[in-house]
Amino acid sequence: MSRPKPALSSAKPLRLARGLVPPVDRIQDRWIWQHPDWPAFTWKWDRLVEPLGKARQALGRLQMAGKVLAPQSSREVLSEILALEGVSSSAIEGERINPASMATSVARHLELPVDPGAPIDRNAEGIAAVLWDALQNHAAPLSLERLCRWHRALFPESRPDIAVGILRPGRISVETPVSEEETIVHLMAVPREVLEPELERFLDWFNEGSVKAGLDGLVRAGLTHLWFVTIHPFDDGNGRIGRALTDLALAQDRAGVPLARMSNRILQVRPEYYAALERAQAFGSGMEITPWLEWFLDQVAEACLQCEQIVRRTLAKGAFWARHREDDINERQRKALNRMLEAGPGGFQGGMTTRKYASLNRCSLITASRDLSDLAAMGCLAASGGGRSTSYQVEWTDFLA
Template sequence: MDAPHFIWQQPDWPRMHYDGAVVGGEVALARRAQGVIEGKLSAIGFEQRRTLAAEAWSQEAVATAAIEGEHLSLLAVRSSVARRLGVAGQSGASVPRHIDGLLDIMDDAVNRAAVPLSHERLHGWQAALFPTGYSGINKIRVGAYREHAEPMQIVSGRIGHEKLHYEAPPSAMVPAEMAAWLDWFNHDGRGDSLVRAALAHLWFETVHPFEDGNGRVGRVIVDLLLARDSGETSRLMRISQGLLARRDDYYSELERAQRGGLDVTAWVAWFVKQVRVACEQAALIIDEAMAKGRFWRAHGEQELSPRQRKVINVILDAGPGGFEGGMSTKKYESLTGASRATASRDLSELEDWGLLLRAGNGRSTRYYPNIPDWGLRAEAADTPA
């Protein structure tokens, strides 16, 4: 096993510092991106906002688990989220207890964001992730901080070839360290909320107070601080999804901050940038929802067969350019089970009615939604609408 990069040295956490100019620039960009989301949200209705929030929450739950190597069923997560938010159109089998537990703590963080954190609340969050008392096949301590005598080590790699990234404080120090963290979290209101989220997450992950579940609980703490800061808007910020996409960088930046002393400029700037990117992605998702809303307002009275409606929804759900290569007769057959002749006729009708635009001819014929810049682009310029 490689030598550890960092061994606990009990830093004076409240004295963490960062370069205000560097971090301030990132905060300004993130705040601007947040403002864009808020402006766009004001242009859509309550039901549309609730649907967007449900999908964002579902994707976040799957992502935060995936960061830890756990793969959740998106269908099961969506089903539970839909029931919680009262969103129609989602159904599924009963949801496993550990999935409901994860959604419970995410919900608690957002809906009770103003309530101070406590040891008991954090213990409850961690226990909800492991309702059987096991992590995989290993029995763990749940609903309490870790107490094992051996060092808490963060490793990666296959058995026998592990790489030790970090060694957390001894278990005997955890209660005092968490008491200090909670005192800072609940009573020190200095600094921008996005910066506080970065600091809170770093400090919590460095203490690593539980036997398992630290990453998921640590990201729920971020959810809580964003909810305090942004209210409803925070539901649409897919922070964990962005961290999953940059998981190697996420771990590297955390590790660098944990062994870099009290100057945490690089970590805070990196984290705030992820918030900004999440806001920018949320704005694009809202744009897509608005475009789909305009599409159905323009074509909602057109009588479509169940096959046609299914295909249109598949294309729209894929988003701009998301249905790679456009819709072809062959793809239509595969999606609906229709014959080649029926698929060709259905697509021609959708083109005639103005729901789809056609590009190419013969076997190269492809269809795209009649929404500006949603896949046709250069091809549309050469094809009569």
């Protein structure tokens, strides 16, 4: 496996010739799973008070925003967030999923209308199935069989280089090629001969141990992610499954906010993500993982804020159409308005112009100009500029208040 090179590292990197399997003495005391106290993680609660408080506040705001939504709007928001989650989690690993295919796959699970023109993508279907199972069945025990089922969903087609749906058959490392001759090893996962007992210990902790210990749910989610990706039980897909497990743990939190998702935020700070993981997985850091938990909780707060913005945008769309429900808006105008409303504040760069409108609706420039002028007269859009430079924007301020 490979990953983009982290921006920071607390340990001297292990550089090897490409394809070389390092001898045991080269990897001794390099990674956290080699620590004699593994996996007895420790952290300093006094340093977590502030980031945990901010994350809890953000989670509370998201929960309250979600409660305002009507049932249909709530499902639409969840569909948008899950689709974004699926696309983002794949993008973190450098894999591109068609957003329209992902949105259609998620919509099927939520029994929402689907885009009949969206291409069918088996990979999108698999990711959607994993996300849906983690959400819909969040109270079900986590088992090896369930993890293997997720893995098969992520790899719907046979791959000669990947053992699909079973634990990896050998050693595995996370590497960055730096030249044709050399690679940097960021992590060698736990040895294959101890993989089963290590995974069983993790599953026991997740299902019972962490609950009995009375761990805060957000701290538990951070531990879940770090522990799982350090074990690295599969040939590939460990990051995507690890992030699905993080969402599962968040769904099991006492707040139980299904809209809280992490992958889009992690994608935005991907170098920081890999750097934070590498520091936490280094043997020299010991079992004290406070920096990782601080970083993780900061990202929970940011992720909740981003999901809240999606909720607020949905509420604003509803308020917009409520205000203009009596206006004489034709189908071309409605299509353009919906496209602008779906893009959100600042999302439709440059505003709507006559050329964009004509292209969107396959109409003449004269018709486009007339339709846009009528929308401005009705107060649906605000015009700026003049002549051929005239553009139109939704005035979001009133609707987002």
